[in-house]
Amino acid sequence: MEKQEVYDQFKQLEGQIQEVLAQFTDLQAEMTQVFEQNAELEIENQHLRDLLRELQRDLPEAPETPQGLSKSRQILEKLYEEGFHVCREFYGTRRKQDEECAFCLEVIYRDQ
Amino acid sequence: MKFSINRAAFIKELNNVSRAISSKTTIPILTGIKIVASDAGLLLTGSNADISIESLIRADDPDIGLTIDEPGAIVLTARFFSEIVKRLPEQTMTVTVKDAFQTEITSGSAAFNINGQDANNYPHLPEVDAADSVVLSGAVFKELISQTVIAVSNQESRPILTGVHFVLADNQFLAVATDSHRLSQRQIELPTPSSAAFDVIIPGKSLTELSRMIGDDDSDVKMQFSENQVLFLLGDTSFYSRLLEGNYPDTSRLIPKDASTTVEFEAPELLAAVERASLLSHESRNNVVKLTLTPADNQVTIFSNSPDVGNVEEALDPKEITGDDLEISFNPDYMKDALRSFGQTTIRVAFTSALRPFTLVPTEDTSNFIQLITPVRTF
Numbered sequence: 001m002e003k004q005e006v007y008d009q010f011k012q013l014e015g016q017i018q019e020v021l022a023q024f025t026d027l028q029a030e031m032t033q034v035f036e037q038n039a040e041l042e043i044e045n046q047h048l049r050d051l052l053r054e055l056q057r058d059l060p061e062a063p064e065t066p067q068g069l070s071k072s073r074q075i076l077e078k079l080y081e082e083g084f085h086v087c088r089e090f091y092g093t094r095r096k097q098d099e100e101c102a103f104c105l106e107v108i109y110r111d112q
Numbered sequence: 113m114k115f116s117i118n119r120a121a122f123i124k125e126l127n128n129v130s131r132a133i134s135s136k137t138t139i140p141i142l143t144g145i146k147i148v149a150s151d152a153g154l155l156l157t158g159s160n161a162d163i164s165i166e167s168l169i170r171a172d173d174p175d176i177g178l179t180i181d182e183p184g185a186i187v188l189t190a191r192f193f194s195e196i197v198k199r200l201p202e203q204t205m206t207v208t209v210k211d212a213f214q215t216e217i218t219s220g221s222a223a224f225n226i227n228g229q230d231a232n233n234y235p236h237l238p239e240v241d242a243a244d245s246v247v248l249s250g251a252v253f254k255e256l257i258s259q260t261v262i263a264v265s266n267q268e269s270r271p272i273l274t275g276v277h278f279v280l281a282d283n284q285f286l287a288v289a290t291d292s293h294r295l296s297q298r299q300i301e302l303p304t305p306s307s308a309a310f311d312v313i314i315p316g317k318s319l320t321e322l323s324r325m326i327g328d329d330d331s332d333v334k335m336q337f338s339e340n341q342v343l344f345l346l347g348d349t350s351f352y353s354r355l356l357e358g359n360y361p362d363t364s365r366l367i368p369k370d371a372s373t374t375v376e377f378e379a380p381e382l383l384a385a386v387e388r389a390s391l392l393s394h395e396s397r398n399n400v401v402k403l404t405l406t407p408a409d410n411q412v413t414i415f416s417n418s419p420d421v422g423n424v425e426e427a428l429d430p431k432e433i434t435g436d437d438l439e440i441s442f443n444p445d446y447m448k449d450a451l452r453s454f455g456q457t458t459i460r461v462a463f464t465s466a467l468r469p470f471t472l473v474p475t476e477d478t479s480n481f482i483q484l485i486t487p488v489r490t491f
Contacts, residue, residue: 081489089292089361090270100486101292102366102469109468110365 039082043075069108077108113184115149116206117169118177119197119219125167126194128349129158131321132165133190139235144187145194146234147207149180157237158190163318164237164352165325177204184209185231193217196224237352240343244308245336246280250326250346252300253333256287257323259298259481262449264316265291275313277360280306288363289316294446295366295469295484296453310337313360318353325351367471367484371462373405373435375412376475377428379459383451385426389416390444392424400488401444405463407433416444431458440466441488450483 050071069077076086083095087103095101126145135143137160146157153171157164171178186209197205200219208216213228248256257276265273276289283305288297322344326333334345337355344351389401396418404413412430417423440463450472451459460478463470472483 087292099293100488102290102295102484102486103292103361105468105486106366109465 073108076104080104080108113147113149113186113209114181114207115154116177116179116181116204117154118175119200119203119205121169121176122205123194123197125156125169126197128325129156129165129167130190130194131325132158132160132163134160135191137161141187141229141233142235143189143191144229144234145190146185146187146231148185148231149183151180151183154178154180157234159235159237159352162315162354163321166237166350166352168348170348186213186215187229187231187234188215188226192226196226237350238338238341238343240336240338240341240352242336244280244310245334246285246302246306246308247304247332247334248285248300248302249330250333251330254323254326256298256300257319259453260287260289260296261316261319261323262453263289263291263294263296263483267291272313272356272358272360274317275315275356275360276319277311277313277363279311281309281311290361290363290366290484293443293486294450295363295482296450297363297367297482297484299480312337312342313356313358314342314353315356322351322353325349366469367482368462368464368468371435371464371471373407373433373438373463374460375405375407375433376431376458376460378431379451379454379457379474382428382459383448385414385428386444386447386451388426389414389424390448392416392418392421393444395421398488399443399445400441400490401447402439402441402490405433405435405438405440407435407437435463438463438466440470441490442470442485443488446485450485453483454481 080086080095080101083098085091085093085095085101085104087101087107089103090101129145133143133145137143139161142159142161146155148155148157151171152168154169155166156169157166159165169176169178171180196217200217201222202220205217205219208218209228210216213230215226215228217224217226260276264276268274270292273289273291276287279286279288280302283302285300285302286297287299288295290296325346327346331347336343336345340355340357342353342355344353386401390399393399393401393416396416401414401416404415405411410430410433412428412433413425414428415423415425454472454474458475459472460475461470461472466487467489469484469486472485473479474481
């Protein structure tokens with residue numbers, strides 16, 4: 001193989017890798033966006049269902065959690081279970097490897 | 113500068129001071145050890161950016177055989193200097209500083225010539241005044257460190273939790289550490305009433321180094337503070353550490369006040385059972401053991417399952433058990449650390465629910481030492 005040819009191939013490969021990287025970044029951003037939208041829609045859906053339930057009293061009540069948590073605490077609990085900190089110290093950051101956090105649990109379950 | 117000294121005694125102090133010296137430092141002179149010879153004796157200093165150790169070898173101690181022929185100061189690269197001193201042939205050694213910081217180290221017929229650095233370029237140690245100080249016995253302090261330092265976080269992303277929070281108020285000395293998964297808190301009433309008060313966070317790494325320096329002779333440790341430094345005085349050795357800046361989260365609210373199920377165990381027996389169960393849990397992805405408590409039948413079972421390897425189940429022998437039925441899962445490694453810190457004693461474990469943290473306390477002193485562990489949610 002000529003030296004020039006090797007060089008050209010390297011150039012070409014570099015271009016391809018960069019293209020793949022760009023695609024990858026795009027996809028990642030896209031995926032994050034979809035996840036975010038999904039979470040928002042789920043919460044929206046929950047709110048709408050709650051509203052609907054209030055409008056139509058004859059529908060069955062939402063099941064009470066065993067701890068009898070208030071609605072806002074249930075939302076916090078749900079966020080926590082989805083893998084986010086809800087404590088003051090680390091609010092909104094991801095729980096790495098679903099580690100448990102005593103601060104979050106205190107926020108969710110503290111005595112009223 | 114010129115002095116001669118008994119090598120064995122010198123090596124001991126050299127090792128102590130070397131704890132603070134790291135070969136990876138951004139300030140080149142800190143890879144060295146500072147030696148100052150004066151009429152009082154020999155002052156050794158080692159430092160990295162976080163901790164500094166200073167040790168005085170007294171000239172009037174006959175066991176050390178120190179003679180100062182000419183006072184002066186020098187900085188020598190610690191790595192070479194310690195290795196040289198350890199390998200010298202005779203019992204005594206002589207250090208002479210000549211022109212241009214050339215330093216000659218002789219012992220018997222061996223002679224080393226190494227390049228030193230100007231001691232004037234060595235950074236000054238912080239000034240710490242003696243206003244608020246606390247004196248504790250070495251053994252008590254060492255125990256306090258070993259009991260709390262297990263719970264500090266090793267994640268640099270949460271700098272404040274990599275320290276132990278010390279609070280002195282109303283003569284009560286409180287140390288608490290948490291990595292948010294578990295918490296350890298120890299409280300000591302000072303033997304002598306003190307009006308001092310402080311609220312500081314000391315890096316866990318500094319405390320680990322410090323506890324290695326506290327000997328078995330149970331001599332007192334004195335603690336002093338300045339704005340951003342803490343100074344521990346151990347006899348003729350001074351140990352400086354920087355403090356962590358920021359507010360430590362309020363941990364008192366993490367400790368549950370009441371319990372729905374309590375059970376008492378001999379700490380070593382429970383530890384052995386948890387160690388057995390963790391043999392398998394370590395093989396599974398989530399590293400969890402499950403405890404099932406049935407107070408009505410006086411039964412406690414520990415269980416762990418690893419789908420690839422197999423499972424383990426063991427019936428425990430609680431000394432006392434009261435309250436509601438409960439099934440709770442937790443990380444056995446946290447449990448092991450906590451149980452080891454109790455030693456040979458009976459402990460009480462108090463649960464509130466399968467989702468909330470539980471506590472361990474020694475039955476003979478239920479208010480001054482507490483370990484808290486967060487359960488793992490299993491679905």
